[in-house]
Amino acid sequence: MLFLKVRLLDIDLLDLVLINPEDIKASQYFPGDRVVLIYKNKEEIGTIYSSTLVNRGEIGITKELAKSLKVKEGELITIKHADKPRSLAYIKKKMDKNKLSKEEIFLIVDEMVNNKLTNIEISAFVTSLYINGMDMDEIEALTIRMAETGEMVEWESLVFDVHSIGGVPGNKYALLTVPIVASAGLKIPKTSSRAITSAAGTADVMEVLTRVDLSIEEIKNVVKETNGCLVWGGALNLAPADDITINVERPLGIDPKPLLLSSVMAKKLAMGVSKLLIDIPIGREVKVKDEKEGNKLAREFIELGERLNITTECALTYGNQPIGRAIGPALEAKEALETLEDPYKGANSLVDKATHLAGILLEMGGIAPAGEGKEVAEELLFRKAHDKFMDIIVAQGGKEVRSEEIEVGKYFIDIVSPKDGYVIELSNNKITKIAKEAGAPNDKKAGVYLNVKVGDKVEKGDLLFTIYSSSEDRLKNAIKLARTLYPIKVEGILIKRIVRF
Numbered sequence: 001m002l003f004l005k006v007r008l009l010d011i012d013l014l015d016l017v018l019i020n021p022e023d024i025k026a027s028q029y030f031p032g033d034r035v036v037l038i039y040k041n042k043e044e045i046g047t048i049y050s051s052t053l054v055n056r057g058e059i060g061i062t063k064e065l066a067k068s069l070k071v072k073e074g075e076l077i078t079i080k081h082a083d084k085p086r087s088l089a090y091i092k093k094k095m096d097k098n099k100l101s102k103e104e105i106f107l108i109v110d111e112m113v114n115n116k117l118t119n120i121e122i123s124a125f126v127t128s129l130y131i132n133g134m135d136m137d138e139i140e141a142l143t144i145r146m147a148e149t150g151e152m153v154e155w156e157s158l159v160f161d162v163h164s165i166g167g168v169p170g171n172k173y174a175l176l177t178v179p180i181v182a183s184a185g186l187k188i189p190k191t192s193s194r195a196i197t198s199a200a201g202t203a204d205v206m207e208v209l210t211r212v213d214l215s216i217e218e219i220k221n222v223v224k225e226t227n228g229c230l231v232w233g234g235a236l237n238l239a240p241a242d243d244i245t246i247n248v249e250r251p252l253g254i255d256p257k258p259l260l261l262s263s264v265m266a267k268k269l270a271m272g273v274s275k276l277l278i279d280i281p282i283g284r285e286v287k288v289k290d291e292k293e294g295n296k297l298a299r300e301f302i303e304l305g306e307r308l309n310i311t312t313e314c315a316l317t318y319g320n321q322p323i324g325r326a327i328g329p330a331l332e333a334k335e336a337l338e339t340l341e342d343p344y345k346g347a348n349s350l351v352d353k354a355t356h357l358a359g360i361l362l363e364m365g366g367i368a369p370a371g372e373g374k375e376v377a378e379e380l381l382f383r384k385a386h387d388k389f390m391d392i393i394v395a396q397g398g399k400e401v402r403s404e405e406i407e408v409g410k411y412f413i414d415i416v417s418p419k420d421g422y423v424i425e426l427s428n429n430k431i432t433k434i435a436k437e438a439g440a441p442n443d444k445k446a447g448v449y450l451n452v453k454v455g456d457k458v459e460k461g462d463l464l465f466t467i468y469s470s471s472e473d474r475l476k477n478a479i480k481l482a483r484t485l486y487p488i489k490v491e492g493i494l495i496k497r498i499v500r501f
């Protein structure tokens with residue numbers, strides 16, 4: 001046991017514990033050791049790093065860790081050796097391609113939620129799922145435990161929801177679909193995650209306009225008032241393991257299928273959703289490459305839904321190029337608002353996707369007859385969705401806002417076509433990489449605005465796209481990347497002329 005005086009660190013690395021090298025030398029500990037930090041009746045796990053940033057007799061811990069321990073700067077805490085988490089053996093079992101039992105999966109989730117696993121261990125779990133997968137029994141256990149380890153919401157009437165598996169840039173459909181469905185009288189308390197593989201998750205986009213970190217009580221009030229909401233799952237104590245795994249998935253840029261299924265469905269189970277529509281974008285550069293793979297994933301969502309008592313339908317949607325033209329939180333919020341303000345001016349792909357998905361939900365909810373949902377949704381988009389969206393923004397704690405008031409990055413650069421021709425290729429992955437390099441999603445004002453889409457005719461010097469950032473340096477890096485990646489290819493229609501011999 002070692003007693004040390006707390007120093008608070010402004011570092012975003014939850015389990016980081018700094019100790020002066022001299023103190024480490026004089027103790028039984030080594031850098032990299034996992035330790036239990038004890039303060040009064042609270043315990044947390046941390047990993048020791050050696051650093052002269054703290055003086056002898058001090059221990060540097062993050063503000064977040066201090067908050068969990070309820071300890072203040074200058075107070076004394078105790079550390080002792082931590083046992084290896086028991087679930088580590090099961091993570092290794094999955095690495096060795098074995099099936100895990102329900103109890104083993106429950107323990108992994110429990111230890112994850114109780115801060116007993118370090119990011120390295122969680123990352124090994126995520127990677128093992130990426131490589132070795134899980135069967136439906138395992139996925140069901142993972143989903144149920146992810147939901148049960150947080151709060152579970154109950155409603156007096158049926159609630160609906162829509163959720164995209166993501167992967168396609170510019171996927172701001174929910175900012176239209178939710179108000180359309182809510183304005184038809186169905187309850188739709190939508191939870192989203194932040195970006196996983198993309199440059200902006202729905203929660204990141206919505207946060208530009210209003211609060212997304214509502215409590216369950218607040219959500220209930222918003223839904224009572226407006227029928228809908230668009231909130232961030234990670235802010236609530238709703239399926240807490242979801243946000244923990246997403247924070248590991250994001251830097252790896254992967255979304256393993258068992259986690260994709262459990263991440264989405266655990267949030268829906270915890271939120272008490274009864275009828276759900278899943279959007280599965282299909283395309284070369286998204287999570288699901290073709291229709292065959294899409295059908296398979298859809299069947300898995302439907303089966304998992306049955307096991308959880310959530311009536312689930314799926315829509316396979318076009319994912320070969322971005323939805324709409326804006327990529328990045330503020331740019332997407334602006335485009336969604338523009339489209340709600342005047343759907344005639346909105347990007348076709350955005351209006352089409354949002355009304356198709358809303359239409360299916362309206363049919364599932366008995367509001368529209370079979371086959372007529374899209375038409376009803378379009379009408380609601382023109383007549384009611386904008387006002388409903390404003391009501392939701394205000395009820396969540398924001399202010400009514402017009403699209404022209406949304407600020408985007410003050411540093412920007414236009415990228416123009418090097419030749420005459422047609423846009424023959426627009427790469428999702430490359431556009432996402434450029435938007436991220438410019439700072440999205442953390443820099444809400446960063447991103448890419450596409451002036452052209454596949455098939456458009458362009459002349460040399462015409463604007464192809466604009467990159468925005470709040471930082472001059474990040475913009476420079478994004479430009480450099482854009483110049484090497486060529487995310488948009490322009491070619492003439494004539495490929496080759498062949499003459500007779």
Ligand SMILES: O=P(O)(O)OC[C@H]1O[C@H](OP(=O)(O)O)[C@H](O)[C@@H]1O
Pocket residue numbers: 162163164165166167168171174191192193194195196197198199200201202203255
């Ligand atoms: O595209 P990437 O970042 O991989 O996936 C994450 C996004 O997909 C889902 O979309 P929605 O909430 O249904 O709109 C999530 O909630 C999140 O916004």
Ligand SMILES: Nc1ccnc(=O)[nH]1
Pocket residue numbers: 164165166192193196255259260261263264
């Ligand atoms: N893995 C996930 C993909 C899409 N949405 C989620 O909430 N989670």
